[in-house]
Amino acid sequence: MRFDIITIFPGMFTGVFSGGVVKRALDRGLVRIAVHDLRDHTQDKHRQVDDRPFGGLEGMVLKPEPIFRAVEAVREDGGGRVCLLSPQGRLLDARLARELAGERQVILICGRYEGVDERVAERLADDEISIGDYVLSGGELPAAVVVDATARFVPGVVGKEGSVRRDSFAAGLLGHPQYTRPREFRGMRVPQVLFSGDHGKIESWRRRKALEKTARRRPDLVRDERLAPEDRRLLEELANERKDE
């Protein structure tokens, strides 16, 4: 799968993909990332990408022409899913990341200043994507977040498939707690069940802990009716235990 990032600050991406899972995926040819300077798609001698907003407000807005031209230039076979990073967009979650991972090409447009001429959202972008209910100064960090979250769902990118399935949100819940050596640290002991060697018991402990954490921190997630009947039963058990405490 291929990501094309359109930005006025291409240099911002040199560090962010230079290590870890995404770097390994790039080295193994599982994903490709091309960063394009929006100014290369201007046609005037000042390479102007922004202008003042009509209606007399302060600040600058990214102009539509270079963005349309950049997208048209990077599209493979006239396709590609065009995503505009915007605080007004659909919130990025695991479902959206997995959906994007099914695309052959995702084109990410990074806004700046006061934002992007609305005609880009109306006529060019297939999606507007937000990474949270706050405003950042530009779409570069959000684009890097979208690439990382999406790449994890591309088959083969994360070493062991199981670890993606166990990640928070992948199966609708927060992840279970994890422990490593030492067995005891400053009086804090690793739960005994993890040394039992009984994989069935360990699995059900993990599921229970994931449900417990999710019910406490993100009750909105456990209200999802796609929970398995076994999970519902465990949740009721946990709620009863809490009542008894």
Ligand code: SAM
């Ligand atoms: N005036 C715009 C508004 O209120 O919606 C915000 C513009 S923001 C300062 C500049 C650019 O940063 C946006 O065009 C967008 O590309 C990016 N951006 C800022 N916050 C974002 C977020 N939460 N998610 C995705 N992109 C964001």
